[in-house]
Amino acid sequence: MSIEIVLRAARVRYGPLEALHGLDLPVPAGTVTVLLGRNGSGRTTALRALAGTVRLSTGRVLWRGADVTRLSAHERARRGLCFVPDRQAVYASLTVAENLALTTPGAPPPYPELVPLLERTAGTLSGGERRMLALSRALLAADARARARVVLVDEPSLGLAPPVAARTYDRLAALAVEGGAAVVLAEQRVPDGLPTGTLVHELRRGSLAFSGEPAELA
Template sequence: MSVEIALRAARVRYGPLEALHGLDLPLPAATVTVLLGRNGAGRSSALRALAGTVPLAAGRVEWRGTDVTRLPAHARARRGLCFVPDLRAVYATLTVAENLDLAAPGRQDEALAAYPELTPLLAHRAGTLSGGERRMLALVRAVLSDARVVLVDEPALGLSRAVAARTYALLAALARPGGAAVVLAEQRIPHGLPPGSVAYELRRGSLAAAGEIPTPPRPTYPSGE
């Protein structure tokens, strides 16, 4: 697999606390990668470092072999990176319709096809929505993204099982051949990921394990009725 974007010996500090301890994290192109770990493992910090929303104390970020460590977050977004954080991912004072216009200009119909639950809420301010509704609104940026790198922190946060399954299918479709590197921060491996998906387990800011996610076996049924 070719590497789309990577952390190289990355260290992230919040004051005296170090969240990433020299982390090497190569993320393959056109593949779903899952960053696993408990709270505090460094999953969110790894996504923020890739997105440029937190600075590296040491190490670098490479995008297709080019050092983009000093490239600010807005420039990485223009270059083709989409980041959906776990919190504060929508504009609370704007309506749902206005948020959609910002997230996917001219593509409101596609957004509502992905999340029809938002249709009756178009005139509502995003700050009045439930947690799950806000999450769907934030995820529109990812599932309609034409980005080369899509980073999503806790995609299913606050979603029903059915909406979560739909979301994973939409995100998996982005990682089709020639498509995006999709990176998800999760506490456990979600169902419905495409074959060839990769998992990295983080513990206390370091890489603990890595490997391809096994494809679940097809269900077998008894013969006859």
């Protein structure tokens, strides 16, 4: 199992508060990794640290052995990292089609539910529709042109109906199992139906409390 990207002794501060306390977090390629924890546990901050949308106060981010700690979020995106945050993940003033074209021009939306909405501006969509649009970035980024190597998604099922959520997890799992991407999901609980070999890291107050397989956590 090769490590794609890793946090080494990562600390992140928001003013006087420290959100990550020297976190070591290896993320293997071709694997689904779940960051588990309640609100305030540090799971979202860990994703942001990997993506480069927050800076480390100390520690490093290594991508295939190269130190990318000082690389900006857009530079990491150019290298093949796709980050889908839990909120403000779409461009509200652009249409659905324009949002999709930012990732892969001309590609059909991964969710059939979005096809009738292509000319609608993203700001007029429901919460679930906006979530499908945001997730489409990650799913389209794995095609032959974009070649996403690291896919980070904060709460994939937020606002989705259960059948749509199930399809989403199947597609995200395929990015890892079939596409070889390192897929990291921030969740409050372990989703059903994840593939064999899924890894779980439980965070509590910015520190690692458990690492292993889902069955061991149960």
